[in-house]
Amino acid sequence: MIELRQLRKHYKMGDSIVHALDGVDVHIAAGEFVSLTGASGSGKSTMMHLIGCLDRPTSGSYILDGVAVNKMSDRQLAVVRNRKIGFVFQTFNLINRTSAVDNVAVPLIYSRKTSTKAAAMAALEKVGLTPRASHKPSELSGGERQRVAIARAIVNEPKLILADEPTGNLDSRTGEQIMGIFHQLHEAGTTIVLVTHEMDVAAQAKRIIRMRDGKIVADEMLDDKKRSALQAEALRSPEPVGSPT
Amino acid sequence: MFLLRICMMAASSLRANLMRSVLACLGVIFGVAAVVSAMAILEGSTRDAVKRFETLGADQIIVTNGNDGQRRSRSVVRPSLTHPDSDALAELESVENTAPESIITAQIKHFEKNLSIQLLATNHNYTEINEYKTVRGRTLTKQDVTSGRKVCVLGHKVARGLFGETPAVGARVRIGGLGFTVVGVMEKKGFLGMRDVDEQVIIPLTTGLTRLFGSKYVQFITIQVKNSNELESVSQEVKRQMRVEHSIRAGEPDDFRVLTKEQITQNVGGFVDIMAIVLYSIAGISLVVGGIGITNIMLVSVTERTREIGVRMAVGAKRSDILLQFLLEAGVVSVFGGGLGVLLGRGFTKMLENVTVLLKTxxxxxxxxxxxxxAFFTGVAAGLxxxxRASRLDPVEALRHE
Known part of the structure; x- marks a missing residue:
């Protein structure tokens, strides 16, 4: 599904060059549930932007679903994002002046679908928000807003869902409900890449990739034993103050 | 379909910021109000003028003082037309009748009642040429004119104003300090050419010129031709005769003008054109100013909605989609302002009509x-x-924007 080879991303910051990604090789198969984790500045956000086709690498190749996307034009990338990728953000990023169902329908508008209502309602049903369809985001709780955002991410039935700290702005109980939805999506066959610095959230995936200084430092499959060890570790060392977004 | 959805999105962001949208398109509101008013006034005055000239007969030629050259060079028109000119033109084979006319504004008095009127000094042919009839008494006769009698015929409104329901014929009135006897009252007619003849009083030309007008010249001569198909050839004939009457040598310019109804209507058209240029310039300037207002507010909107633009790009909006969305949004805001402008313009023209009475819209x-x-194109141009800017945003940067 995702194949990254020697992926690099360099930024100019004043006179110096920042190596945000410094030669990354990753292969993620279709249907995997992967956590991407690391401290602030480790390069995980850059990695997510590249995987999400929001940005292009400085060098290296990226093959998404069998297609090389690192050489695509802005216009082609927009189509790829629309059809193959669903985004879930930490701050939900809903459009506040329109209803939940209209928010969910936005990707359909850009795929030039003529009727959007039925598909948007179906997506809302999958996240259990049918009764709140006509409410505006400001009338919904945090967890409900994130569920609207997930419905928006899945409305075009993408093969890949990219979630960037999806539980970061939620309390732990609501966060668990949201994670429950990701598990359901995973079971239905969607590939999920979850970017988070919270170890107990990351531990819920089937595979965990750890990054530091633009490089991958660990990439391991999680069995139940490793998972409970990670969760225990997360409980002992509470998350640092001033967590990155 | 896609366009429709984009328009609906634009409308919803307009609604979300209704007050700001109204303020943003104030310029467009006034611009469009100006356009609508300008067009209403132009259309109204053209129609009004055309309607008035419809009342002139198609078989009439009018001779006036001055010439084309003098008219252009604003110099004072030197009068040249006389009562004998009128009689000489009446002798032409192709001419049915002629009426020399001079008009001034005057006061008419009957005991305590005092009215402001248009005083027309003319001959006995005037009413016949214009198919203008009396309802009481008689109109002017040839004798009235030749012997300069102090008699007058009242227009409909004048008779009503001075006498009400009591009979007017035979009564004595004073016009410009001179005593006249009322011999007749005219029918209700309204406009004849540019004047409301119901507010007019007719006296014999000779009486008027010698005692009230202080000039031996007349302002114009109305000619009724025998055959209205020959209007052009009769015009030429009239010109020749007038040059003979005024002893103008070959090569010297005319000291008079000969006009047919069509030419007069064209003159009105020329005046309307000048008015149109002035009004449209004003309207154009306000629309440009309105456009700048919209550009300004759209720039603010793009900055405010940077994150939204990032999200839209993330879920698959192409740069061209974002461009289109903001262009249409500017267009929709502008058309919304245009709608308010149309209402404002309609209100304004209605008010003008009521206040000025004379102005028709x-x-x-x-x-x-x-x-x-x-308005729509102003908005789209202003939104460009x-x-x-919105379409060139980097999605990653836009998503990070606070």
């Missing part, structure tokens, strides 16, 4: 569509730069 559906179209 006429709003056509075409002029409303035109004004709304102009902000929309371009």
């Amino acid at each position: 006429f709003t056509t559906p075409r002029s409303i569509m035109l004004a709304l179209g102009m 730069y902000p929309a371009f």
Whole structure:
């Protein structure tokens, strides 16, 4: 599904060059549930932007679903994002002046679908928000807003869902409900890449990739034993103050 | 379908910031109001003028003082037309009748009652040429004119104003300090050419010229031709005869003008054209100013909604989609302002009509569509730069924007 080879991303910051990604090789198969984790500045956000086709690498190749996307034009990338990728953000990023169902329908508008209502309602049903369809985001709780955002991410039935700290702005109980939805999506066959610095959230995936200084430092499959060890570790060392977004 | 959805999105962001949208398109509101008013006034005055000239007979030629050259060079028109000119023209084979006419504004008095009127000094042919009839008494006779009698014929409104229901014929009135006997009252007619003849009093030309007008010249001569198909050839004949009457040598310019009804209507058209240029310039300037207002507010909107633009890009909006969305949004805001402008313009013209009474306005559906179209294009043009900025945003940067 995702194949990254020697992926690099360099930024100019004043006179110096920042190596945000410094030669990354990753292969993620279709249907995997992967956590991407690391401290602030480790390069995980850059990695997510590249995987999400929001940005292009400085060098290296990226093959998404069998297609090389690192050489695509802005216009082609927009189509790829629309059809193959669903985004879930930490701050939900809903459009506040329109209803939940209209928010969910936005990707359909850009795929030039003529009727959007039925598909948007179906997506809302999958996240259990049918009764709140006509409410505006400001009338919904945090967890409900994130569920609207997930419905928006899945409305075009993408093969890949990219979630960037999806539980970061939620309390732990609501966060668990949201994670429950990701598990359901995973079971239905969607590939999920979850970017988070919270170890107990990351531990819920089937595979965990750890990054530091633009490089991958660990990439391991999680069995139940490793998972409970990670969760225990997360409980002992509470998350640092001033967590990155 | 896609366009419709984009328009609906634009409308919803307009609603979300209703007050700001109204303020943003104030310029467009006034611009469109100006366009609508301008068109209503122009259309109204053209229609009004055409309607008035419809009342002139198609078989008439009018001779006036001055010439084309003098008219252009604003110099004072030197009068040249005389009563004998009128009689000489009446002798022409192709001419049925002629009426020399001079008009001044005057006061008419009957005991305590005092009215402001148009005083027309003319001959006995005037009423016949214009198919203008009396309802009481008689109109002027040849004798009235030749012997300079102090008699007058009252227009409909004048008779009503001075005498009400009591009979007017035979009564004595004073016009410009001179005593006259009322011999007749005219029918209700309204406009004849540019004047409301119901507010007019007719006296014999000779009496008027010698005792009241202080000039031996007449202002114009109305000629009724025998055959209205020969209007052009009779015009030429009249010109020749007038040059003979005024002893103008070959090569020297005319000291008079000969006009047919068509030419007069064209003159009105020329005046309307000048008015149109002035009014449209004002309207154009306000639309440009309105456009700048929209550009300004759209730039603010793009900055405010940077994150939204990032999200839209993330879920698959192409740069061209974002461009289109903001362009249409500017267009929709502008058309919304245009709609308010049309209402304001209609209100303004109605008010003008009521206040000035004289000014006629006429709003056509075409002029409303035109004004709304102009508003839309102003909006789209004004939205170009902000929309371009929005479409060039980097999705990653836009998503990070606070």
